[in-house]
Ligand SMILES: O=C(O)CCC(=O)C(=O)O
């Protein structure tokens with residue numbers, strides 16, 4: 634497995650999942666998305682819709698609505714608990730996180746044509762000792778990650794299907810985002826687009 638350092642605390646594992654593992658993951662996700670459908674997050678206060686659609690797996694899921702950003706145990710539309718995180722996804726966390734407790738949330742972002750994600754920090758968790766582990770499926774995303782100060786220099790990473798990226802330690806609160814997709818870079822998702830999964834530890838583990 635090639636581990637490419639990106640910025641201190643951030644490591645990129647290109648091609649972590651092979652084509653067969655990617656196909657199996659997409660099948661699993663299709664089943665889970667029937668139970669926990671994608672919803673349309675909106676920005677706090679303004680109600681401006683995100684360009685991505687989202688859902689979650691795990692005991693807690695990240696949501697954004699007019700009231701703010703938060704983790705919650707129930708799907709905002711169906712009010713059902715989020716489905717559990719499949720073992721093959723937990724195995725990625727176990728292999729690369731270096732963290733002794735499991736993630737509680739797996740945020741599923743779906744990028745259609747034209748979708749992007751502005752530079753932001755992942756900071757709604759109580760526990761910043763655990764890294765964020767990201768897996769990309771489908772079309773390549775032009776991702777960028779920088780430092781912990783807004784407006785600083787960033788390093789670009791082309792996240793292709795099957796790539797895993799870990800950001801923890803000095804990069805745990807690094808600004809990062811996705812400028813755009815590169816269309817036509819993957820045939821994994823039949824209608825194109827990109828799925829990004831981020832695994833997060835939300836609460837501090839008990840004593
Ligand atoms: O899609 C990506 O690669 C990044 C997603 C992300 O930063 C997030 O969900 O917080």
Ligand SMILES: [Fe+2]
Nearest residue numbers: 753754755809
């Ligand atoms: Fe993020």
